[in-house]
Amino acid sequence: MIRSAIEIKGLKKRFGKQIVLDGIDLSVPSGVVYALLGPNGAGKTTLINILSTLTVPDEGSVRVAGFDVVTEKNKVKMSISLTGQFAAVDEVLTAEENLMMICRLSGLTAAEARSRTAELLSRFDLVSVAKKRVKTYSGGMRRRLDLAISLVVSRPIIFLDEPTTGLDTTSRRALWDVILRLKEQGITVFLTTQYLEEADQLADLISVIDGGKVVATGTAAELKSRVGDEVIELLNGNDEIIRSVTTSGSLHDVSRTLNELAAKVPPDLRVNIRKPSMDDVFLALTTKETERSIS
Numbered sequence: 433m434i435r436s437a438i439e440i441k442g443l444k445k446r447f448g449k450q451i452v453l454d455g456i457d458l459s460v461p462s463g464v465v466y467a468l469l470g471p472n473g474a475g476k477t478t479l480i481n482i483l484s485t486l487t488v489p490d491e492g493s494v495r496v497a498g499f500d501v502v503t504e505k506n507k508v509k510m511s512i513s514l515t516g517q518f519a520a521v522d523e524v525l526t527a528e529e530n531l532m533m534i535c536r537l538s539g540l541t542a543a544e545a546r547s548r549t550a551e552l553l554s555r556f557d558l559v560s561v562a563k564k565r566v567k568t569y570s571g572g573m574r575r576r577l578d579l580a581i582s583l584v585v586s587r588p589i590i591f592l593d594e595p596t597t598g599l600d601t602t603s604r605r606a607l608w609d610v611i612l613r614l615k616e617q618g619i620t621v622f623l624t625t626q627y628l629e630e631a632d633q634l635a636d637l638i639s640v641i642d643g644g645k646v647v648a649t650g651t652a653a654e655l656k657s658r659v660g661d662e663v664i665e666l667l668n669g670n671d672e673i674i675r676s677v678t679t680s681g682s683l684h685d686v687s688r689t690l691n692e693l694a695a696k697v698p699p700d701l702r703v704n705i706r707k708p709s710m711d712d713v714f715l716a717l718t719t720k721e722t723e724r725s726i727s
């Protein structure tokens with residue numbers, strides 16, 4: 433097995449005059465769940481499109497499964513699965529019919545296709561709805577079928593662009609289980625998400641991009657400890673957080689921050705002190721200093 437599933441050096445991408453990716457360096461080890469976070473428009477989808485050979489980089493070197501995305505495009509394609517884009521789900525067909533069709537199109541014999549379809553229906557918890565038309569499915573079922581279709585042919589790396597957007601909590605957690613099972617099979621999962629808790633729960637490694645650059649990479653715990661040790665929150669009578677400030681956790685820093693806040697806010701606010709969350713990390717890394725200043 434190759435050590436780095438993805439290796440990016442000095443990647444740049446412009447659309448017209450807009451520089452979307454401005455010198456990205458990233459290394460994703462094989463067999464991990466890797467989450468890419470960033471504000472809207474940060475270039476996450478553009479990066480996934482480059483990694484999956486749908487968009488050509490302007491500068492830099494991008495290798496996926498050891499292959500160059502420009503000069504060895506077909507080898508990259510043979511090494512990856514991409515949900516939502518290559519997977520064309522037919523709404524009029526059932527899940528079983530969709531899977532059988534993709535299996536046959538992928539070159540499996542009828543017997544192999546039946547066996548693979550049964551396996552995927554079971555793995556993605558779709559057996560009970562296998563004979564129902566896809567247009568009657570919930571968002572969660574639909575997303576699981578998308579994922580099942582993209583896994584008809586087993587590939588070492590899978591890209592998931594916002595896999596759980598729009599799903600309810602139960603469906604989201606079911607999909608997290610599926611993602612963790614992919615990892616157990618040694619598949620490298622590269623995902624983007626707008627749910628920071630998702631990155632926190634699922635990802636072995638997280639990168640945050642902003643302004644066209646990688647602003648931080650690490651485990652959830654590493655990123656949280658970079659932000660600070662204790663977060664001071666001020667709450668109003670309705671338990672709404674009206675201000676949140678990250679501190680180093682030292683007695684000196686906590687007391688200084690409390691004194692500064694006490695001088696500026698109404699005296700009846702309550703104080704809560706807690707450990708940093710991924711939301712704090714995201715805000716600290718992607719918001720300008722002046723915007724998160726306590727004054």
Ligand SMILES: Nc1ncnc2c1ncn2[C@@H]1O[C@H](COP(=O)(O)OP(=O)(O)OP(=O)(O)O)[C@@H](O)[C@H]1O
Pocket residue numbers: 447452470471472473474475476477478479
């Ligand atoms: N084909 C294109 N032509 C021109 N501009 C593009 C193209 N694709 C993306 N962009 C621009 O590049 C920027 C980054 O877009 P991208 O979709 O990669 O961001 P994102 O981080 O995935 O955003 P979101 O979280 O909103 O999905 C945006 O300003 C977008 O308008």
